[in-house]
Amino acid sequence: MKSIANYITMIRIILSLTLFFIEPLSQAFIIIYLICGISDILDGYIARKTNTVSEVGGKLDSLADLIMFTVLIILFYPIILIHFNIIVWIIIVTTIRLISMVIVYIKYRKFGVIHTYGNKLTGFALFMFPLLLAFNFNGYVPIMLICLIACISSIEELLIHLTSTELKINRRSIFDN
Numbered sequence: 731m732k733s734i735a736n737y738i739t740m741i742r743i744i745l746s747l748t749l750f751f752i753e754p755l756s757q758a759f760i761i762i763y764l765i766c767g768i769s770d771i772l773d774g775y776i777a778r779k780t781n782t783v784s785e786v787g788g789k790l791d792s793l794a795d796l797i798m799f800t801v802l803i804i805l806f807y808p809i810i811l812i813h814f815n816i817i818v819w820i821i822i823v824t825t826i827r828l829i830s831m832v833i834v835y836i837k838y839r840k841f842g843v844i845h846t847y848g849n850k851l852t853g854f855a856l857f858m859f860p861l862l863l864a865f866n867f868n869g870y871v872p873i874m875l876i877c878l879i880a881c882i883s884s885i886e887e888l889l890i891h892l893t894s895t896e897l898k899i900n901r902r903s904i905f906d907n
Contacts, residue, residue, distance in 0.1 A: 735777035742769040746798040819877035826884040833891045848883030
């Protein structure tokens, strides 16, 4: 925890949890949400530039992402109309991701989520969703797009875990060795 990047990640966790106490899509919500997004970009960048990348930092970043995603699901579920097919997609993606985590744990006795381009694209799409809602954009199309991207990236990560002999957290794609 001696790294500035880890402190930034901890701030993101705290700010993510404060969103529970703010009206969704209000100005204060959007500001805190944007700060969370910027901090998500900054923590990794700072860790790489200061040569303080660590396993703890990677796990902390994944935890922060999970907390943010969970907070958003809880806050937006009552706001948007989620069709049954979206719920099915979310269950499928979650199941694939859980299977990947179990495989990583069985193979390497560690927790690990790979930072693939697909996972980064999924994260960016998820990040953009509340901003689109704040500007009264129809939520169905972005949700379908997010589900498609998340499904492809989770399958890619699963395939990487099934075919790899070592855990490379910073592997960019299935085509990157």
